[in-house]
Amino acid sequence: MSLSDRIEKLFMSVQKPVRYMGGEFNAVMKDPAKVDVRYAFLFPDTYEVGMSHLGMKILYHSINARDDAWCERVFSPWVDMADLMRQNDIPLFSLESRTPIKKFDLLGITLQYEMSFTNILEALDLAGIPLRREDRTEGPFVICGGPCAFNPEPLAPFVDLVALGDGEEETQQTIDLYKKWKAAGLPREAYLKMAAEIPGIYVPSLYDVSYNADGTIESMTPKPGSGAPEVVRKAMVKNLDDAAYPEKLIVPYGEIVHNRIMLEIFRGCTRGCRFCQAGMIYRPVRERNIDRLMEMADKLVSSTGYDEISLMSLSSGDYSCLPELAHRMVEKFAARRVRIALPSQRIDNVLTDTLKETQKVKKTALTLAPEAGTQRLRDVINKGVTEDDLIRSVTDAFDQGWSAVKLYFMLGLPTETDEDVLGIADLAEKVRRCYFSIPKERRAPGLRITVSASVFVPKNDTPFQWAAQLDYENVVRRQQLLKQALNRIKGVDFKYHAPDVSYIEAVFARGDRRLGEAMERAWRMGCRFDGWSDQFRYDLWLKAFEETGVDPDFYATRQRPADEVFPWDHLDCGVTKAYLRSEWEKAMRAECTRDCRKGCTGCGMKRYEGACV
Amino acid sequence: MRALIRFGKQPRLRFISHLDLQRFFQRAVNRTGLPIAYTQGFNPHPVMSFGSALALGWTSEYEIIDIKLSAPMGRKRTEDAVRAALPEDLPVLEVRMVDDKHPAPMALVQMSDYRVRLEGDTSGAVIAQIPAFMAKADVPAVKKTKSGEKEINARPLVIAMEPLPDGFSARLMLTERESIKPDLLVALLAEMAGVATPECRIHRTMLLGTDAEGQPKPLMEL
Numbered sequence: 001m002s003l004s005d006r007i008e009k010l011f012m013s014v015q016k017p018v019r020y021m022g023g024e025f026n027a028v029m030k031d032p033a034k035v036d037v038r039y040a041f042l043f044p045d046t047y048e049v050g051m052s053h054l055g056m057k058i059l060y061h062s063i064n065a066r067d068d069a070w071c072e073r074v075f076s077p078w079v080d081m082a083d084l085m086r087q088n089d090i091p092l093f094s095l096e097s098r099t100p101i102k103k104f105d106l107l108g109i110t111l112q113y114e115m116s117f118t119n120i121l122e123a124l125d126l127a128g129i130p131l132r133r134e135d136r137t138e139g140p141f142v143i144c145g146g147p148c149a150f151n152p153e154p155l156a157p158f159v160d161l162v163a164l165g166d167g168e169e170e171t172q173q174t175i176d177l178y179k180k181w182k183a184a185g186l187p188r189e190a191y192l193k194m195a196a197e198i199p200g201i202y203v204p205s206l207y208d209v210s211y212n213a214d215g216t217i218e219s220m221t222p223k224p225g226s227g228a229p230e231v232v233r234k235a236m237v238k239n240l241d242d243a244a245y246p247e248k249l250i251v252p253y254g255e256i257v258h259n260r261i262m263l264e265i266f267r268g269c270t271r272g273c274r275f276c277q278a279g280m281i282y283r284p285v286r287e288r289n290i291d292r293l294m295e296m297a298d299k300l301v302s303s304t305g306y307d308e309i310s311l312m313s314l315s316s317g318d319y320s321c322l323p324e325l326a327h328r329m330v331e332k333f334a335a336r337r338v339r340i341a342l343p344s345q346r347i348d349n350v351l352t353d354t355l356k357e358t359q360k361v362k363k364t365a366l367t368l369a370p371e372a373g374t375q376r377l378r379d380v381i382n383k384g385v386t387e388d389d390l391i392r393s394v395t396d397a398f399d400q401g402w403s404a405v406k407l408y409f410m411l412g413l414p415t416e417t418d419e420d421v422l423g424i425a426d427l428a429e430k431v432r433r434c435y436f437s438i439p440k441e442r443r444a445p446g447l448r449i450t451v452s453a454s455v456f457v458p459k460n461d462t463p464f465q466w467a468a469q470l471d472y473e474n475v476v477r478r479q480q481l482l483k484q485a486l487n488r489i490k491g492v493d494f495k496y497h498a499p500d501v502s503y504i505e506a507v508f509a510r511g512d513r514r515l516g517e518a519m520e521r522a523w524r525m526g527c528r529f530d531g532w533s534d535q536f537r538y539d540l541w542l543k544a545f546e547e548t549g550v551d552p553d554f555y556a557t558r559q560r561p562a563d564e565v566f567p568w569d570h571l572d573c574g575v576t577k578a579y580l581r582s583e584w585e586k587a588m589r590a591e592c593t594r595d596c597r598k599g600c601t602g603c604g605m606k607r608y609e610g611a612c613v
Numbered sequence: 614m615r616a617l618i619r620f621g622k623q624p625r626l627r628f629i630s631h632l633d634l635q636r637f638f639q640r641a642v643n644r645t646g647l648p649i650a651y652t653q654g655f656n657p658h659p660v661m662s663f664g665s666a667l668a669l670g671w672t673s674e675y676e677i678i679d680i681k682l683s684a685p686m687g688r689k690r691t692e693d694a695v696r697a698a699l700p701e702d703l704p705v706l707e708v709r710m711v712d713d714k715h716p717a718p719m720a721l722v723q724m725s726d727y728r729v730r731l732e733g734d735t736s737g738a739v740i741a742q743i744p745a746f747m748a749k750a751d752v753p754a755v756k757k758t759k760s761g762e763k764e765i766n767a768r769p770l771v772i773a774m775e776p777l778p779d780g781f782s783a784r785l786m787l788t789e790r791e792s793i794k795p796d797l798l799v800a801l802l803a804e805m806a807g808v809a810t811p812e813c814r815i816h817r818t819m820l821l822g823t824d825a826e827g828q829p830k831p832l833m834e835l
Contacts, residue, residue, distance in 0.1 A: 023626050
């Protein structure tokens, strides 16, 4: 029986067989005999999550634009499927051709979230690929990219290459190099050494790490004679208008998380919020021009049949010609019944005109992220938003028929006090009053205020990379404090989670190579899909740390001294450590830094040719 | 004007549920570029309907979707546009343009033809029971419905059944009140033979209604 038939035998026994089926409209099929390089792209989460991810779509279609390579998709099989695959001896396979992953030349993995790391080990194991890179003598080279690639050290024992920064060009270069390497018939290590010369490619095996007596890192240096650079600079696409962007998107059969056209209007963010890793690592800001966006949208609507377009970016309200873009989009697509959705609107930038435009096609809950409850703490995190901004946005929205508001906050930010936490409830109460300030006949009925408070996780490559995560007991105490305060306000729904996941996330966000063993142990004990609350096993994680001699507090709740060497110091994300340190010091003084659209703040990005011009 | 489109469902896509397929077609018709008629109301969607739902795991060469157009359109242009909007595993097999008064395909369906392929050691014994089954007047069976289990006489629901080397072909009733699925038929034959029910692959070859004389006729020709 063929592998394909054996796979299908399992479909009647699993939830959502559509996850493993392939054959969607616009999925790319090629003749394997006619390509030189087979590239498997793994998104280490479910199909529904992975298929909603823009980066994967961009790379999938840009690799497949080449005649000499075929990129196929792989997602983490849900636990029911993974168990059945093991019982039936079915290896991890690609969706398009159902080829075992082990037979591919390159395996690209996107690191979107620390809590998907065990899924990578699970995938390698299901594929029959040895977990540790030194044990591999054949099979695909394992390449990781995505935001977490800026601190890939916990994964260092398992990956061959790490791709830093924008993937559009460096991915192509790893493929070109693979062809060259294969044609030359060189040994496996030669590919790694040559790859270290590609801009943005970091090869963990070419570096030595030494530690101080207190467990901190003394240095990370290239192995003598390896030729690897002391500091690896990220890859950067200079002009997004010229960068690859798919004209077709795969249209799934089942429902996925974001089932719509995603149009990336710009990359990067100039705000400089001090907790935000994306705001640092995706610099500089590069906008696409309106004509190019209109052309992209037109092609995508025709090729997919979707009836909704999301304008994607880190802060869409900052797009320099947003009113014009929104207006042209709404005007052009209204007749084709296509809705335009603006995600994560910034409270200081929701333009009344824009609201009107989007409202014409769709009315959803107004989502605002003040992040902190008091002005002092918002200044600490450099969230350049005042209470007045918030009140104005909310009042405008209520006046124009909105009745649902979602407010996002973080608990445990550096310098946070109980007063800051209670400030969140205070803000919710003020939002409620805004609604009742609108005459009854003008406002939409049914006020709903949702307050969500996540637990702050200090991340590498941010000004808060020196910060301690708030300890477990205090997180729980402050959650309860806020809960009681919000209970006194009518019509407010409070959402929060146990701090367990955020704690493990904090360990890995700033982890080093020594965590690889703990991760492997946790996976062997059964940890996978750690980002899914029904799968997450805090007890197993703590056990894994204990058994491998790791103190998780060392990574999560320890404040770092100014001169500490970090596990990611040899990886250049564009923003310098000196700048991040100065931002940290300003944070401690509750001093703001301006949006760099209003003048350069000297983050270090200008060291890159073609940036910030 | 409406377009009746007959399409196939190839093995690869046999695990798409009917609900997912309906959602899929909402986007597929948008891709055709044809003048599609939309429902009125707050959340308009294309006016379309299906012939008969296909169970999960079955394949077919006789699925029908009925799409309403807001302007006249030629048959060939419609066919080309729909073909370009569907993946190769949902091949367009036949297109017919009808006027708005034509009855909905769903209302015309009375029976369906299937080809059933049996797998496993007990297949031969099951196939051998076909003449005995057809010779009976009553075959009591328990049919699972949404509201529970129902006792039925399966025999009159089977209009015809012919053995094949690896299974059988059958014409079965398919109306709201009277219907039987091929997998139930396989289970009944296995029970008669006193053997375990073999695994089966079910493929729909045709949907039929009846003409003015009451004779069976393919749905696309009615």
